[in-house]
Every structure is written in C-alpha cells, then in structure tokens.
Amino acid sequence: MSETEKTPIVEVVGVSKRFPGVFALNQVNFAVYPGEVVALIGENGAGKSTLMKILGGLHRQDEGEIRIDGKPAEIRNVSDSLYLGISLIHQELNNLDNLDVGGNIFLGREPLTGGFLRLIDRRKIAEDSRAYLKKVGLELSPTTPLSSLSIAQQQLVEIAKALSVNARVIIMDEPTSCLTLTETNRLLKLIQELKSSGVSVVYISHRLMEVQACADRVVGLRDGRNSGSLEKAEISHDSMVRLMVGRNLDLKKSVTRNGDRGTRIELRDIVSPFFPSHKISFDVRKGEILGLAGLVGAGRSELAMTMFGIVKPLSGEISINNQPINIRSPRDAIRNGIYLVPEDRRKTGLITSMTVRENVTLPDLWNYATYGLVSYKRELLSAENQRQKLSIKTASTNTLAKNLSGGNQQKVVLAKWLSLQPKLIIFDEPTRGVDVGSKAEIYRLMRGLSDAGVFILMISSDMEEVLGVSDRIAVMREGMLTGIIEADDFSEETVMKLAVAPVKTAVQLAS
Numbered sequence: 001m002s003e004t005e006k007t008p009i010v011e012v013v014g015v016s017k018r019f020p021g022v023f024a025l026n027q028v029n030f031a032v033y034p035g036e037v038v039a040l041i042g043e044n045g046a047g048k049s050t051l052m053k054i055l056g057g058l059h060r061q062d063e064g065e066i067r068i069d070g071k072p073a074e075i076r077n078v079s080d081s082l083y084l085g086i087s088l089i090h091q092e093l094n095n096l097d098n099l100d101v102g103g104n105i106f107l108g109r110e111p112l113t114g115g116f117l118r119l120i121d122r123r124k125i126a127e128d129s130r131a132y133l134k135k136v137g138l139e140l141s142p143t144t145p146l147s148s149l150s151i152a153q154q155q156l157v158e159i160a161k162a163l164s165v166n167a168r169v170i171i172m173d174e175p176t177s178c179l180t181l182t183e184t185n186r187l188l189k190l191i192q193e194l195k196s197s198g199v200s201v202v203y204i205s206h207r208l209m210e211v212q213a214c215a216d217r218v219v220g221l222r223d224g225r226n227s228g229s230l231e232k233a234e235i236s237h238d239s240m241v242r243l244m245v246g247r248n249l250d251l252k253k254s255v256t257r258n259g260d261r262g263t264r265i266e267l268r269d270i271v272s273p274f275f276p277s278h279k280i281s282f283d284v285r286k287g288e289i290l291g292l293a294g295l296v297g298a299g300r301s302e303l304a305m306t307m308f309g310i311v312k313p314l315s316g317e318i319s320i321n322n323q324p325i326n327i328r329s330p331r332d333a334i335r336n337g338i339y340l341v342p343e344d345r346r347k348t349g350l351i352t353s354m355t356v357r358e359n360v361t362l363p364d365l366w367n368y369a370t371y372g373l374v375s376y377k378r379e380l381l382s383a384e385n386q387r388q389k390l391s392i393k394t395a396s397t398n399t400l401a402k403n404l405s406g407g408n409q410q411k412v413v414l415a416k417w418l419s420l421q422p423k424l425i426i427f428d429e430p431t432r433g434v435d436v437g438s439k440a441e442i443y444r445l446m447r448g449l450s451d452a453g454v455f456i457l458m459i460s461s462d463m464e465e466v467l468g469v470s471d472r473i474a475v476m477r478e479g480m481l482t483g484i485i486e487a488d489d490f491s492e493e494t495v496m497k498l499a500v501a502p503v504k505t506a507v508q509l510a511s
C-alpha cells in the first residue's frame with residue numbers, strides 16, 4: 001500500500017508564521033504517516049525548527065490548520081502536543097541539570113505515594129525509568145545526575161521520555177550535530193527500531209548521508225516555503241541539495257592557484273607548549289587557501305591558538321613578508337593583522353545576547369568612538385555595510401544575534417573580523433554545523449578574502465571541504481606536521497596517509 005493512501009498521524013495544512021520582520025513559514029504543508037521516518041531538510045533559517053516548534057506547542061501558527069488522524073486539532077502548549085502523541089526533542093537540549101535521569105523522564109507527572117502526603121514515588125520512577133532506558137539502550141542508573149551525561153546520552157534520555165508518554169511521533173531537530181560518528185550510528189539504529197515498533201520519526205539534519213541512511217521520505221523547505229519532496233527511491237545527495245538550495249552545488253573550485261610564492265607568512269620552527277617536542281615550519285602564500293588537515297587531536301587548533309597568541313610558543317618565529325613579528329597575546333596578533341575565527345562560534349565568536357550591530361563592531365569599538373563614546377550612527381553604518389556585503393539575513397542589524405540562523409551567525413562572525421582589515425585569517429572548522437547553502441557562501445567569502453590579498457589558513461576535518469576548497473593542504477598528526485600536498489596530488493588517500501603517518505622525531509624533520 002502506498003503511504004499516501006493512509007491517513008497521516010499529523011498533518012500541517014497551509015501553516016504560516018511571522019516573526020517581527022521575518023516570514024518564517026509561508027503556507028507550509030507537511031505530513032507524517034504512521035511508522036515512517038520523514039526527514040525535513042533545508043538551509044539554516046528555512047523554517048524547520050519553527051514548524052516543529054508549532055507541532056511541539058512552543059509556537060502558535062498565524063494561519064493554517066493542524067490535523068491529527070485527519071481531524072483538526074489545537075496545539076496551544078506543550079502538554080497539548082504531548083497529549084496528541086507528539087514529542088519534540090530540541091535542537092538545543094535544555095535539560096534541567098539538577099535533575100537525575102529518572103526525574104527528568106517523569107518531570108511534571110511524577111507518580112505519587114504516601115497517601116495524603118502526596119510524596120513523589122522515587123522507587124516507581126526508578127523502576128519505570130529503567131525499562132525505558134533499556135529500550136533506548138542506555139545502561140545507567142535512573143539516579144544518575146543528568147549533568148554528568150554526554151549530549152548523546154541526554155538525547156537518549158529524551159527519547160526514553162518520549163517513549164514513556166507513548167509518543168506516536170518523535171521529532172528530532174538536528175540530533176547529531178554534536179554527536180560522534182559512533183553515537184550517530186547508534187542513534188540511526190535506534191530510529192529504525194522505533195520505526196519497526198510503530199513510532200514515526202521526523203528527522204532534521206543537514207547531514208545528507210544520515211538522511212539517506214534513515215529516511216523513507218524527504219520534505220524540503222526553502223525560505224519558509226515547501227520546496228518539494230522525495231520518495232524513498234528518489235533520495236540522493238544531488239536531489240536533496242536541489243531541494244535545499246534550488247540548484248546544483250559545485251564544490252570544486254574553477255582554478256587551482258599556486259599562490260604568490262614571494263609574498264608569504266612564514267612559520268619557522270614553531271614549538272607550541274602542547275607538543276614541546278615538535279617543531280613546525282610552513283608558509284602560507286598570498287592568494288592561496290592553505291588547508292590544514294588531520295584527525296581530531298592532531299594539534300591543529302593548538303597551532304592556531306599559538307599563532308593567535310592565546311598561548312605563547314616556546315620557540316620559533318613567525319614572519320610576514322620576511323618581517324619577523326612578535327606575538328605574545330591575541331592583542332599582539334590582532335595588532336599584526338592576524339585573526340582567528342574559532343570553531344565554536346556560539347561560545348567564542350559571537351555574543352548571542354548582543355545585537356548583530358554590536359557583534360560586528362565589537363572588536364573595533366575604538367574606531368566607532370569619538371572621545372570614548374560609541375557613535376551609534378557610525379556603528380550602524382559599518383554594520384549595515386557588512387550586512388549587505390555578506391548578505392546576512394536578518395530583519396535589522398538591531399536583531400539579537402541569538403535569533404539568527406546558524407549560517408547567518410557565522411556570517412556575523414566573519415563580518416566582525418572583516419571590519420578589521422586583516423592580513424591572515426585562520427578559520428577553525430569554518431562550516432561545522434552549517435548547511436550546504438551557507439557553506440558555499442562561506443567558501444565564496446574565503447575565496448574573496450584570499451583574492452583581496454588576505455592570507456587564509458583553513459583548519460578542517462571535512463574531507464570534501466579540505467580537498468574542494470584548499471589550494472595546498474598541510475597535514476598534521478599528533479602535534480607534528482607530516483607533510484604538505486600540492487594540488488596535483490590531492491586525493492583522500494594522500495591526505496589520510498599523512499594524517500595517520502608514523503610520527504617522525506623533530507630531529508628528522510629539522511634535517
């Protein structure tokens with residue numbers, strides 16, 4: 001029987017939702033059928049989370065109807081949603097940290113004991129929790145504090161909680177963005193188990209391989225509208241990219257450049273305190289993007305921290321165009337035009353409680369200040385300028401950064417650094433957790449910066465990105481530079497070979 005002959009468990013018909021200045025959802029249709037895994041894909045800001053929050057009772061739609069088993073239903077709050085069999089597992093888990101696992105599973109509906117004393121029945125909580133924890137494959141005591149669990153484990157607790165309320169539809173909003181490969185695979189397996197036990201899953205991810213692995217159907221959103229859907233047989237990387245961005249993406253760069261060998265930033269015999277027995281020497285040429293590849297823990301971020309002055313190198317020298325520079329602090333680095341765009345933009349790159357404008361102009365406040373006062377007009381002008389240059393999608397530069405989608409937050413971070421006329425920018429995992437469309441824009445931006453004469457060092461663990469974006473690739477392993485690959489020799493094998501290469505001693509490297 002084809003899925004379309006069945007009545008959907010949940011159906012969204014013509015739903016629209018506006019936020020101040022943003023049309024987040026525009027006449028969207030969406031359905032979840034019994035026992036299917038439906039993936040919802042779309043670029044950052046497409047409206048995926050908003051749609052799911054409406055189903056989860058966290059937002060109310062402005063227009064349109066929600067039907068459960070074919071009948072119109074009202075979802076006014078989270079308990080309505082739970083009552084209707086929908087469980088939303090948030091993109092950003094905000095578990096109550098001081099609870100234990102069992103307490104979290106039964107939060108708000110704790111079984112009682114002790115007659116009129118109405119005491120919470122901890123024994124029953126523990127017993128019942130254990131059964132649900134077992135179902136999701138989590139072998140731990142219900143009295144374990146939530147705060148001691150990894151994100152992956154906390155997600156499993158959320159799924160256990162969904163099972164305990166007999167959820168018919170479990171929505172997972174980007175569940176794997178913080179998971180390791182093993183954890184991700186375990187989750188994908190659990191999703192199949194949920195499916196065979198009759199639970200439907202809505203799976204949101206921009207990791208297309210995962211979607212391909214688990215989805216029976218794919219629904220696309222673009223700029224708050226439906227952009228199409230794919231039946232199982234039609235699901236492919238390319239067809240999904242088309243749904244997300246409305247065109248085919250070509251990661252390959254048009255020409256490989258060799259860079260200007262004469263003009264360069266040179267690192268000579270840099271020894272970072274993290275790996276005191278290894279000396280690192282290489283150069284970044286003007287006009288090239290130098291990729292820095294390696295496995296997790298290869299020492300790439302540590303090298304970046306050393307170059308940016310967060311930690312002092314034990315020895316060695318950095319020079320720009322043969323002029324040695326002295327970097328003992330980030331302030332020194334910045335004074336010399338060296339910037340670091342950190343991996344965790346939410347923690348270190350962006351102050352989410354400040355507006356876009358404040359974020360963009362933050363590192364350069366003195367430029368906007370006259371007699372110590374920040375000139376609102378000048379700040380606004382600069383922020384507006386950057387917003388247009390980078391096409392940051394926000395209602396206004398006065399919007400709080402936390403209300404922007406991930407890709408646009410990343411752009412704000414870039415705008416922030418760009419306003420400083422940098423010489424070298426080190427990008428640490430520039431597109432981790434970013435969707436394909438925004439990725440392409442970030443690549444374009446890096447290329448633009450490089451063309452404008454900024455030295456670019458790109459740390460990346462994404463093989464496709466390393467091979468597709470770099471002009472040369474330096475590879476590290478365990479704190480040591482194991483080799484530099486020229487464009488002609490680019491392949492996954494050459495990179496991996498160096499990434500797992502036996503570590504030579506510093507003496508050998510120096511010779």
Ligand SMILES: Nc1ncnc2c1ncn2[C@@H]1O[C@H](COP(=O)(O)OP(=O)(O)O)[C@@H](O)[C@H]1O
Pocket residue numbers: 019020022023024042043044045046047048049050051403404405406
């Ligand atoms: N609480 C909010 N206030 C204002 N704008 C919001 C809010 N939540 C989401 N938006 C905006 O709505 C649009 C859709 O966002 P979202 O649903 O989070 O997208 P996705 O999950 O697909 O990345 C974005 O432009 C986002 O900035």
Ligand SMILES: [Mg+2]
Pocket residue numbers: 048049050091173
């Ligand atoms: Mg989202």
